[in-house]
Amino acid sequence: MNSVNRAVLILNYKDPAIEWINQVFPEFPVLLQEVNKDRTAYLTSNKAAETEESINKWLKKNFKSLFEEELASWCTDTDLWPSTSSFKTFNSWFSIEYHSVVFDTLQNPIVRETF
Secondary structure, three states, X not given: OEEEOOEEEEEEEOHHHHHHHHHHOOOOOOOHHHXXXXXXXXXXXXXXXXXXXXXXHHHHHHHHHHXXXXXXXXXXXXXXXXXXXXXXXXXXXXXXXXXXXXXEOOOOOOOOOOO
């Protein structure tokens, strides 16, 4: 196994996010526990995740793109999105989990895909 020179950031949904999802798709309601079972993992630099202070600094610079990525994973119609311009709103929608040690358990190369 080899360590990877990245840290992992995971956004866990809170109630306001679930309320929005269920408002947009009332015919397919979801529960908080269901949504948080399998989350998207974002790789960032080790330096950004060294301390809670450093991750908050990184988040303040990058929260908007993370917020938009999460919204787009549910609904591509941006007219149905809430405003993503507030760090306060971001924090009310997501709790942050970060891990500064990442191991690659495979020998084959990592393949990058652009979405």
